Amino acid sequence: xxxxxxxxxxxxxxxxxxxxxxxxxxxxxxxxxxxxxxxxxxxxxxxxxxxxxxxxxxxxxxxxxxxxxxxxxxxxxxxxxxxxxxxxxxxxxxxxxxxxxxxxxxxxxxxxxxxxxxxxxxxxxxxxxxxxxxxxxxxxxxxxxxxxxxxxxxxxxxxxxxxxxxxxxxxxxxxxxxxxxxxxxxxxxxxxxxxxxxxxxxxxxxxxxxxxxxxxxxxxxxxxxxxxxxxxxxxxxxxxxxxxxxxxxxxxxxxxxxxxxxxxxxxxxxx
Amino acid sequence: xxxxxxxxxxxxxxxxxxxxxxxxxxxxxxxxxxxxxxxxxxxxxxxxxxxxxxxxxxxxxxxxxxxxxxxxxxxxxxxxxxxxxxxxxxxxxxxxxxxxxxxxxxxxxxxxxxxxxxxxxxxxxxxxxxxxxxxxxxxxxxxxxxxxxxxxxxxxxxxxxxxxxxxxxxxxxxxxxxxxxxxxxxxxxxxxxxxxxxxxxxxxxxxxxxxxxxxxxxxxxxxxxxxxxxxxxxxxxxx
Amino acid sequence: xxxxxxxxxxxxxxxxxxxxxxxxxxxxxxxxxxxxxxxxxxxxxxxxxxxxxxxxxxxxxxxxxxxxxxxxxxxxxxxxxxxxxxxxxxxxxxxxxxxxxxxxxxxxxxxxxxxxxxxxxxxxxxxxxxxxxxxxxxxxxxxxxxxxxxxxxxxxxxxxxxxxxxxxxxxxxxxxxxxxxxxxxxxxxxxxxxxxxxxxxxxxxxxxxxxxxxxxxxxxxxxxxx
Numbered sequence: 001x002x003x004x005x006x007x008x009x010x011x012x013x014x015x016x017x018x019x020x021x022x023x024x025x026x027x028x029x030x031x032x033x034x035x036x037x038x039x040x041x042x043x044x045x046x047x048x049x050x051x052x053x054x055x056x057x058x059x060x061x062x063x064x065x066x067x068x069x070x071x072x073x074x075x076x077x078x079x080x081x082x083x084x085x086x087x088x089x090x091x092x093x094x095x096x097x098x099x100x101x102x103x104x105x106x107x108x109x110x111x112x113x114x115x116x117x118x119x120x121x122x123x124x125x126x127x128x129x130x131x132x133x134x135x136x137x138x139x140x141x142x143x144x145x146x147x148x149x150x151x152x153x154x155x156x157x158x159x160x161x162x163x164x165x166x167x168x169x170x171x172x173x174x175x176x177x178x179x180x181x182x183x184x185x186x187x188x189x190x191x192x193x194x195x196x197x198x199x200x201x202x203x204x205x206x207x208x209x210x211x212x213x214x215x216x217x218x219x220x221x222x223x224x225x226x227x228x229x230x231x232x233x234x235x236x237x238x239x240x241x242x243x244x245x246x247x248x249x250x251x252x253x254x255x256x257x258x259x260x261x262x263x264x265x266x267x268x269x270x271x
Numbered sequence: 272x273x274x275x276x277x278x279x280x281x282x283x284x285x286x287x288x289x290x291x292x293x294x295x296x297x298x299x300x301x302x303x304x305x306x307x308x309x310x311x312x313x314x315x316x317x318x319x320x321x322x323x324x325x326x327x328x329x330x331x332x333x334x335x336x337x338x339x340x341x342x343x344x345x346x347x348x349x350x351x352x353x354x355x356x357x358x359x360x361x362x363x364x365x366x367x368x369x370x371x372x373x374x375x376x377x378x379x380x381x382x383x384x385x386x387x388x389x390x391x392x393x394x395x396x397x398x399x400x401x402x403x404x405x406x407x408x409x410x411x412x413x414x415x416x417x418x419x420x421x422x423x424x425x426x427x428x429x430x431x432x433x434x435x436x437x438x439x440x441x442x443x444x445x446x447x448x449x450x451x452x453x454x455x456x457x458x459x460x461x462x463x464x465x466x467x468x469x470x471x472x473x474x475x476x477x478x479x480x481x482x483x484x485x486x487x488x489x490x491x492x493x494x495x496x497x498x499x500x501x502x503x504x505x506x507x508x509x510x
Numbered sequence: 511x512x513x514x515x516x517x518x519x520x521x522x523x524x525x526x527x528x529x530x531x532x533x534x535x536x537x538x539x540x541x542x543x544x545x546x547x548x549x550x551x552x553x554x555x556x557x558x559x560x561x562x563x564x565x566x567x568x569x570x571x572x573x574x575x576x577x578x579x580x581x582x583x584x585x586x587x588x589x590x591x592x593x594x595x596x597x598x599x600x601x602x603x604x605x606x607x608x609x610x611x612x613x614x615x616x617x618x619x620x621x622x623x624x625x626x627x628x629x630x631x632x633x634x635x636x637x638x639x640x641x642x643x644x645x646x647x648x649x650x651x652x653x654x655x656x657x658x659x660x661x662x663x664x665x666x667x668x669x670x671x672x673x674x675x676x677x678x679x680x681x682x683x684x685x686x687x688x689x690x691x692x693x694x695x696x697x698x699x700x701x702x703x704x705x706x707x708x709x710x711x712x713x714x715x716x717x718x719x720x721x722x723x724x725x726x727x728x729x730x731x732x733x734x735x736x
Contacts, residue, residue: 001576001588004620010649014695021649023699039395040313042348052301056394058348079356084342085319085390087302092342094357135347135356137392139317140300174351304564323564323592337592376518378544384631385592413518413546416563416656418533420544421519462519462542502546503515505561 008212015200022051022206027257029204032151034268036159043176044160048152048268050204052142054086057134057152059160059181062172063123064131074121074130078107080149086138087207105235106136106150106191109220113189113232116157120182123165132157132181143206146218150191151268157181158269189222189232190265192258194250196240201253214240217250221258229258276433277449282442283312288486290426290438290493295501297410305415307501309407312440313397318407320415322387323379331386337379338386341370343404345393365401366391372405372425372458372468378418387417398444399427402456405468410498414505422498423467424491425458428483430475435483437490450474457487461495464488513548513713515561522549522556533558547656565655565685567591567633569625574645574683575635577619582608585615587623587635589685590652594632597623601636603643620645620689622681645681648691649698653709655686660712661705668708671718675725676701700729 003011014020024030030051038056039045045058066073080103084090095103110116121130134156136149161176195202195213202209210216215238224230236242242250281287291312300306303319310316326332343366347354358366369391379387389412391404402425409423429439432449439454446452453473460467466484475483516522521540530536533545534556543549547560567573567589575589584602587595597615599606606614615621622642627634637643653661662669662682669680678692678701688705692698707724714720725731 001590002618004576004618004650006620006645006647007650009647010698017695019695019699021651021699021702038315039346039348041351041395041397045348045394054300056346058346058394060348060353062353081356083344083390083392084321084388085300085303085317085392088321088324133347133353137346137394139392140302142301298562305562325593382592414562416545416547416560418544419518419546422517499517499520502517505515 003208003211007208011209011212012198015197015202020202020206020209024204026200026202027253029261032264032268034155036155042156042160043163043181044156044158046152046155046159047139048148048155050144050148052140053144053148054139055145055148055152056137056139057149057156059156060133060135061163062131063128063165063170066122066126066129070118071126072122073118074116074132076107076111076116076118076132076134078110078134078136078153079103080106080136080138082138082141082145087141090138090141101235101237102146102149103136105146105218105233106134106153108233108235109150109189109191110134110153110157113187113220113222114184115154115187115189117182117184141207143210144193144204146193147191147204150220151265154188154190154269157183185270186225187222188266188269189220189230190258190262191218191220192254192261193218194254196246201250203257213238215242217242219254221254221262223262229255274433276431278431278434278446281436283440287434287436288489290490291440293494293497295406295410295497297414297501297505303411303415305411305413305417307407307410307414309403309410309498311399311403311406311438313395314399314403315393315395316400316403316407317392317394318404318411319390320387320408320411320417321390322415323382323385323417324388326384326386332384334383335380337382337384339370339374339377339379339389340386341366341373341389341391341408343369343391343401345396345400349393349396365404368468368470369401369405369408372423373408373412375460375465375467376409376419376421376423377412378420381418387412387415397441398439399456401425402427402458405458406494406498410502413502421463422461422495423458424461424494424498425456425468426487426490426494428455428457428487428490429453430455430473430479430483433479435479435486437486455480455483455487457484457491459488459491513550513559515547516543516549516558517546518543522558523551527554529555531555531557533560560656562654562656565589565591567593567595567625567628568684569628571625571684572622572642572682573625573635573685574620574622574650574681574687574689575685577615577617577621580611580615580617585611586632587621589683589687591633591685595623595625595635596632597621597635597637601626601634601638603638615644620650622683622689641681645689648679648681648689649702651688651690651702651705653686653688653705655684657709657712658682658684658686660717661688661708668718671721672701672704675704675722675731700725700731703729
């Protein structure tokens with residue numbers, strides 16, 4: 001059922017008073033719940049919930065060949081599946097554009113922030129490197145899958161352990177070392193998506209709020225080393241266009257919110 | 272049957288007719304009409320049921336009764352060697368045999384032109400994924416209020432060399448001594464006790480198979496109790 | 511009254527004097543459950559009341575749904591059921607010109623309608639009664655349809671109680687959709703919270719009292735007097 005006009009009107013009326021249907025303020029996130037290690041066959045894995053929205057993420061690795069333009073680096077590949085288990089609005093079959101976009105946005109967020117030291121995942125330059133696959137599955141969509149998926153990917157990577165690699169047989173054993181992945185911890189970037197509904201900027205939207213928003217903007221934000229925000233990737237989604245003032249306002253809200261929430265996010269990621 | 276079996280003790284110390292520890296929970300996916308998680312040892316299955324709901328495309332509709340549609344898949348990170356995302360022939364075959372099994376216990380005669388969709392995902396695999404999937408799916412179907420004649424329970428019986436065991440784990444699945452491992456997933460209806468799913472790969476004599484089915488039937492009775500317990504806890508949970 | 515939870519295939523009672531009601535069937539001397547839910551025995555009639563699951567449309571039920579199609583013969587309505595509903599021109603109050611159909615009821619509009627017939631491929635709906643028609647204002651919430659009887663209460667007593675506390679107008683669809691129109695946003699949010707409270711505590715005894723307590727203590731209704 002699409003959001004009826006009378007409902008959209010109500011959502012706007014509430015927002016004018018700074019209220020949302022579930023009692024939250026416009027810049028308030030739902031309760032975040034994290035469970036690490038949901039698959040003991042994965043290098044790293046977790047389940048993350050923001051309110052009722054739940055996502056599973058897992059990291060698997062294998063040995064492959066490097067890409068021609070990065071002969072000395074391992075490969076990262078992030079994918080997402082938004083399947084019909086999570087919502088009556090999702091269909092069976094290969095990923096549709098929503099899953100494709102989500103996977104690519106999360107991928108960029110991790111890649112551009114240089115969270116993973118891909119050079120350290122090179123075994124033999126030009127010949128043999130580690131492939132890191134991060135796979136994300138939507139389990140229940142109650143809005144804001146993008147941010148939940150982003151956090152789940154980070155937590156799965158942060159908790160991952162390098163598999164045992166037998167140099168002689170060139171095989172990966174079914175065991176893990178105690179070593180984490182080569183990560184640049186200080187480069188951690190958290191994906192935050194801001195949604196605009198009429199004149200209001202909202203974070204962590206419900207499905208209805210997502211649907212009536214004119215645009216959304218996802219930003220991967222980390223620490224610049226001096227306690228300030230550093231944006232390493234951006235994606236504007238949906239059609240709505242942004243004025244200069246709005247962009248300025250958005251960035252102010254982003255900075256303020258990021259300063260507030262990043263310490264909590266770091267705790268979820270690093271424990 | 273005169274030669275002694277090489278498999279005298281189970282790796283994890285279980286008795287031959289002993290199940291792995293079971294964990295079952297109903298109502299884990301709020302958007303679904305019914306949902307459940309079933310865990311047997313290290314194998315975890317989650318299931319979500321949507322329906323009865325309108326079936327598209329129209330040409331697939333049955334004007335006499337609703338249809339059941341099952342989709343089983345494994346998450347890429349559920350196994351040691353990453354599984355490529357998306358369905359493959361194995362998952363399609365498993366979806367079909369699960370569908371055939373579940374059709375025995377649902378009654379969709381009052382819902383013509385509809386579909387009941389069952390989605391099964393495996394986040395962590397340690398053998399017996401299809402049977403764990405069925406066990407989760409049945410609880411999800413019940414919670415979804417789908418009319419059912421009875422419940423259904425499934426288990427993977429195994430034969431390690433000449434020893435019959437119940438609830439095979441991954442190590443046992445890979446057993447290679449003597450006659451090796453024979454994997455026999457089975458599924459029994461709770462009231463009629465009829466066999467709703469049977470597959471086998473390995474080697475077995477008709478006599479051994481009869482014994483295996485008997486062991487499977489007994490094991491399924493215990494699994495049924497765990498499923499009923501999980502369902503009854505739903506009503507009592509007031510958060 | 512402790513109601514027992516029953517699972518499909520379980521025997522509820524044995525005896526030929528019992529009658530199998532909704533959610534049950536007779537097998538020889540036994541009355542057996544056909545659905546998961548709570549056993550309800552009144553006199554000799556045994557029923558299973560579902561705890562969860564989709565809404566099953568019944569003749570005479572009032573439902574709230576959304577217009578998903580408008581064609582020359584009427585309006586198609588999605589109400590989260592196992593089939594869609596249909597309002598023919600004949601079941602719309604007054605005369606409607608084929609050209610003004612969308613002015614009266616357009617794509618995406620919400621309606622309160624009554625089910626007149628459930629046989630056939632789609633569910634026949636009518637708007638030709640008081641209280642039915644397009645919903646022009648309000649907040650729509652969705653609850654488990656199986657909790658609707660508790661929200662309505664015996665002869666509407668629970669809805670009346672809620673209205674007394676929050677002064678909001680509430681229209682409850684048997685399919686679990688509810689429309690709330692309050693004088694203020696607070697009133698609407700409080701109504702929503704009370705309805706959710708009912709759904710989460712539907713087995714509790716003395717629910718009406720608990721609601722009044724909840725409204726006073728948690729929602730602080732009645733502390734600001736106008």
